[in-house]
Amino acid sequence: MYNLSMEQLVISPRNLRQQALADAKRQHILNAAKAVFMEFGLDAVSMREIAKKAGYTAGAIYSYFASKEDIYAALLTDSLERLNDCVSQSTQGSSIDQKVDAKKTILELRKSALAFYQFYRDNPRDLDLGFYLFQGLKPRGLSGTLDQALNKRLRDAMHPQEIALKKLGFSKKEIDTELTATFAHIVGVLLLNHTGRIRMFGKGADELINHYLDQLALRLPKNK
Amino acid sequence: MYNLSMEQLVISPRNLRQQALADAKRQHILNAAKAVFMEFGLDAVSMREIAKKAGYTAGAIYSYFASKEDIYAALLTDSLERLNDCVSQSTQGSSIDQKVDAKKTILELRKSALAFYQFYRDNPRDLDLGFYLFQGLKPRGLSGTLDQALNKRLRDAMHPQEIALKKLGFSKKEIDTELTATFAHIVGVLLLNHTGRIRMFGKGADELINHYLDQLALRLPKNK
């Protein structure tokens, strides 16, 4: 006897299709939001503008996102996912051999730090978005749990570096210091670069990053 | 024949007094704006709020500032002046003797970098303002010339460090690199600190800055 409706039990092809469609439209709106954001900046991102770009009326957006802050959150989440993808790919295929080669590890450290840097260098709007999360502009609407989740994804993007530092024999405390310092340095350089103020000093961003990583390499434990 | 109005040609005592009065009121409004800004943050700064704090009505502000962006610009200018004052004081009284003592110079370098850092650490609203100029938040109202002037004042605040590096025997190119790197690093740490994200890494901002300056000291030319 089948008293329960099939529709509620089975993930029918139809449901799947509908779900996929809805997801696609959600993404479409997100893209529109991103486009508006990239074109006019954060201040200009209004529901009406997003809707217009997406080919909707303002009210329609609310079928997909409960609020404007919801859109921001989705945008941020998406951005951090892409950051992590990018960083992951940079160290993909690296040997996780028992016999660790210091030189290789240093290269991995360098690669993953560079991947992090390059992601934001090449996607300046993600940097803007990151600042929205990261602040200056406080994410008032971001719930505590979401905020934590986003923080975690940001830290995740630094994880390969953490692994490398560990392999290289840094102490726990040293790892924390170097990791934070590297993160801060990259952020600082990105900010300088993004705002064009780096020209003020006549230096290139890539050059600065490499300089920093060179110095970091020199600080590696010698007893290996 | 005196077709031209006297008022426009002569800097009469009366004109002077009026000018002084106007300047004072301008400053008064600026102080009000700063107060509102410090109390509630950038988003809450509206002409009405500034006016209220200053004891005026919104319309009155326009006698002294052409637009809201104008006020921001003045606020930035003021902020950068105070930054420079702060940095100047930190190295004040330092010997500009011919006979340079390396140790003293290193100390000066450190002091002036710390002064820069501490100014923003202790005046987070100035940091916010700085980001307004500095960040993706486009300074639409900032004319090119003003923008350059502000840039210059920012660089000025790094000047004592530049002097010290020169004294210590760095090459022109090295100076540029280290100066920019230091600037970027400080900015990055400030950002991390200001947004509270530094907790994510369990590190203190002061600790990071000192760590960086320690490393910098180690890189100083050895042949002195």
Place this chain on the structure above:
Amino acid sequence: MYNLSMEQLVISPRNLRQQALADAKRQHILNAAKAVFMEFGLDAVSMREIAKKAGYTAGAIYSYFASKEDIYAALLTDSLERLNDCVSQSTQGSSIDQKVDAKKTILELRKSALAFYQFYRDNPRDLDLGFYLFQGLKPRGLSGTLDQALNKRLRDAMHPQEIALKKLGFSKKEIDTELTATFAHIVGVLLLNHTGRIRMFGKGADELINHYLDQLALRLPKNK
């Protein structure tokens, strides 16, 4: 020749079943609407909220009701039915004997008036609904015929009192007057009570109603 569809001509068992089902669902929605209304008040009753409570989506409601006003109308109808049930029960079992006992009749009068009053006292949301029909809040959606039908049911709820007054020997004209006056009085007290303004006078609603009915009893024809 049977050009007309069977479905429209024949009341087939199938049609009956379908009709019953539809009625049940209609009632289900009505219950949901009532629940929302009782929980949050008239202002909060939106189609979405009703639908949610009923386990539907907003659009589905329109299969059963043509508009929101339609739902209100049904709610009112239902409310008046319950009012009449309540009043009927209060006088149920009363002797409809030829030999009328004045005391019993007075008691019946009192009982039915109290039943009317108590129904709304104990079901304040029905009072709200009643005001929606009854008050300045224009029942735009109420068609003339429906409005008349509702009026009739309201009068019906006063009928037992009318009967009693007749039994007690009031003239037609007196009956009309006393009936209307009692109705008005009850409504006034209910309104005062419901809005809490009765506290303004430091009196209880029950006390007032009883006082009124006491006075009414004193006015009864003495020559019986």
Place this chain on the structure above:
Amino acid sequence: MYNLSMEQLVISPRNLRQQALADAKRQHILNAAKAVFMEFGLDAVSMREIAKKAGYTAGAIYSYFASKEDIYAALLTDSLERLNDCVSQSTQGSSIDQKVDAKKTILELRKSALAFYQFYRDNPRDLDLGFYLFQGLKPRGLSGTLDQALNKRLRDAMHPQEIALKKLGFSKKEIDTELTATFAHIVGVLLLNHTGRIRMFGKGADELINHYLDQLALRLPKNK
């Protein structure tokens, strides 16, 4: 020495004129609001509609009223003032002689009750407004103090009746009862009349009120 600005100390003719102008405009907006309200009912009263009727843009209203609820409050206040004026006039010139004539006092009681009733009978929109205060529609935005003030003014309008009842020798408790009952009765009749439901009973509102007051007169203490 007059250091203080005259403008701030003196109520100059100019200030007076401006104040008067502002008051007039405030009243103008209030009238517009009332007009919209009378034309289309409470639900249709939107800031835009009020503004349109007043010849303003929506935002302009906010120079005179802080919120929509503010307008309601002003409307209600005004309405209650007019009610009190009306009631006051009805008993104006009445002897406040020591030697109280019972007949005269009864007449005063009747007059003031009628004045109350007639005010709302003749100004049905004030009745609607009163219900807004009085409820059904809850005055969510009305601050507690304002709510109390409005309540007080409502009670004030019943005060002449209270005085009369006292003069006639009713006890404190009886006065409370009769006053509340009269109030409730009037409200009930007004409601019936206003909504046209009184036709349902084939009675006139005036007739009902007079009937009630007749009965009240019969209840007056006999020992006078």
Place this chain on the structure above:
DNA sequence: CATGAATGAGAGTTCATTCAT
């Protein structure tokens, strides 16, 4: 110089209703 009324655009959000699927 300062006021304060006024504008006009725009913000986010909600809602009853419609309709293709």
Place this chain on the structure above:
DNA sequence: GATGAATGAACTCTCATTCAT
């Protein structure tokens, strides 16, 4: 029959800016 996307109009309220007085 039911869904859920979509509309379009409506809502209150805020803001920078202007301008007659």
